[in-house]
Amino acid sequence: MNFHRLAVFCVCWAVSSSEMQRPEDDPDKDALRYDGFVVLEMTLTSDLQVKLLTDLKEEVRRKEEHGTTTLEEWTGSINKERPFSLLLAPKVAPDVLMLCHKEGIQYEIVWNDLQSVIDLQNAEAVSSSKTDRDDGIAAQTSGMTWARYHRYSTIERYILALPVVHPDLVTIERLGLTYEGRQVWVVKLGKPRSDGIKKPAIWLDAGIHAREWISSATVTFMLNELVTKYTSDPIIRRLVDQVDFYVVPMVNPDGFEFTHQKERLFRKTRRVNPFNACIGVDANRNYDFQWQTERAELRPCEITFGGDFPYSEPENRALFEKVLDLKGDLKSFITFHSHSQLWMLPYGYTFDLTPDDAVVRDLAVNATNALRALYGTVFRVGTSAEILCKFGKEIVFSLLVIKLRDPFFFLFSFFLCEQTLHREPRVTSPKGALKSNTFTPSNCATPASSGSFCRRSRFFRPDWKRSRASK
Numbered sequence: 001m002n003f004h005r006l007a008v009f010c011v012c013w014a015v016s017s018s019e020m021q022r023p024e025d026d027p028d029k030d031a032l033r034y035d036g037f038v039v040l041e042m043t044l045t046s047d048l049q050v051k052l053l054t055d056l057k058e059e060v061r062r063k064e065e066h067g068t069t070t071l072e073e074w075t076g077s078i079n080k081e082r083p084f085s086l087l088l089a090p091k092v093a094p095d096v097l098m099l100c101h102k103e104g105i106q107y108e109i110v111w112n113d114l115q116s117v118i119d120l121q122n123a124e125a126v127s128s129s130k131t132d133r134d135d136g137i138a139a140q141t142s143g144m145t146w147a148r149y150h151r152y153s154t155i156e157r158y159i160l161a162l163p164v165v166h167p168d169l170v171t172i173e174r175l176g177l178t179y180e181g182r183q184v185w186v187v188k189l190g191k192p193r194s195d196g197i198k199k200p201a202i203w204l205d206a207g208i209h210a211r212e213w214i215s216s217a218t219v220t221f222m223l224n225e226l227v228t229k230y231t232s233d234p235i236i237r238r239l240v241d242q243v244d245f246y247v248v249p250m251v252n253p254d255g256f257e258f259t260h261q262k263e264r265l266f267r268k269t270r271r272v273n274p275f276n277a278c279i280g281v282d283a284n285r286n287y288d289f290q291w292q293t294e295r296a297e298l299r300p301c302e303i304t305f306g307g308d309f310p311y312s313e314p315e316n317r318a319l320f321e322k323v324l325d326l327k328g329d330l331k332s333f334i335t336f337h338s339h340s341q342l343w344m345l346p347y348g349y350t351f352d353l354t355p356d357d358a359v360v361r362d363l364a365v366n367a368t369n370a371l372r373a374l375y376g377t378v379f380r381v382g383t384s385a386e387i388l389c390k391f392g393k394e395i396v397f398s399l400l401v402i403k404l405r406d407p408f409f410f411l412f413s414f415f416l417c418e419q420t421l422h423r424e425p426r427v428t429s430p431k432g433a434l435k436s437n438t439f440t441p442s443n444c445a446t447p448a449s450s451g452s453f454c455r456r457s458r459f460f461r462p463d464w465k466r467s468r469a470s471k
Contacts, residue, residue: 036090037114043106136228176318179271190244205248210255215336290349348384
């Protein structure tokens with residue numbers, strides 16, 4: 001069986017199946033707000049413009065208080081090869097706009113008040129969050145749905161309910177405790193073979209970056225589909241009969257809870273850094289393979305800080321120990337992120353290609369073409385180095401992905417319009433060709449005058465034809 005192809009099929013199916021969710025509870029009244037924060041999309045045309053904007057960024061960073069964000073690169077880094085976006089605090093935005101006008105830099109204001117977008121996402125669930133869909137007993141008893149975002153407690157209840165409702169298919173295991181004492185769970189889905197031969201395995205995880213809520217929503221939806229449709233869908237039954245799935249729905253529950261309670265855009269773990277007021281580590285850069293090389297961040301206050309040493313974070317240690325246990329069985333390792341529409345292959349620390357790059361890249365192109373045919377959504381395919389390093393962006397260090405030479409995945413944006421995702425795909429082929437009769441692109445084309453967040457989310461679609469104005 002071609003496990004590369006199977007892994008690509010699984011990811012393609014999950015992306016086409018997940019649905020926008022709404023938060024379960026309002027954040028604490030003391031939560032950090034982003035009133036007046038601006039998101040700009042920019043296009044640079046010269047090395048001088050790159051240098052001037054980079055110098056301004058470094059000047060702003062030097063003046064930042066501990067733990068504050070006043071300028072952050074969101075999609076891509078400062079470069080002249082392709083458009084990128086910046087998140088700007090109110091006190092920084094005028095300086096950046098003044099530079100744009102002075103140097104003739106092309107820009108577009110995508111969001112002029114980020115808090116208004118967050119407030120929409122934090123609104124109480126409305127009738128559109130309800131569904132007549134049967135998501136199974138485990139989801140029903142735990143309160144889990146895929147029409148709103150949930151807190152960690154609900155996700156954990158759902159995980160605990162799965163082996164009770166499906167004892168023949170599901171087992172769960174505690175991988176370890178987070179810094180704040182929450183459990184990191186892995187769900188194993190699969191039946192032993194009747195002939196006693198050990199099955200190959202596929203690993204799926206999400207939520208290593210706290211603010212990327214949609215990643216865990218996607219993975220739990222995928223898990224629920226595999227479990228609840230095992231008896232009714234022949235393709236799903238074939239997958240589960242031939243392969244064991246190991247699913248970690250939430251790698252970083254401490255950070256995830258913090259984004260619900262205090263700071264929506266927090267990204268790291270919550271461990272205290274010795275002798276520094278800034279909290280947490282970018283767990284995606286805390287593995288030991290090529291740790292802190294190239295453009296890795298050494299300053300604890302930066303969102304890409306990789307830790308004082310490899311595996312400083314208990315979450316990373318927990319995952320790595322389990323993967324070592326499965327070393328001989330794992331055939332694919334896929335991790336979900338957001339935002340941007342990127343399908344990224346190893347490696348991230350070098351432009352060298354893996355021995356099977358041609359095979360994996362061909363599958364990635366086929367899968368993204370299937371997604372584009374279904375939704376009109378364009379995903380950029382390439383290695384992490386090709387997509388990110390080429391433009392000076394952060395480098396991804398994940399021993400698990402690099403070692404296993406399988407693609408991992410960045411999925412859409414931090415803030416999603418619920419009409420852009422849909423939940424009833426019809427699978428027509430195990431190669432990832434998906435069809436749907438219910439999605440129409442016009443669902444998201446609400447009038448701009450309505451102030452609809454859905455309309456604003458068009459920025460994150462690379463196929464959207466923007467009109468730019470040179471200021």
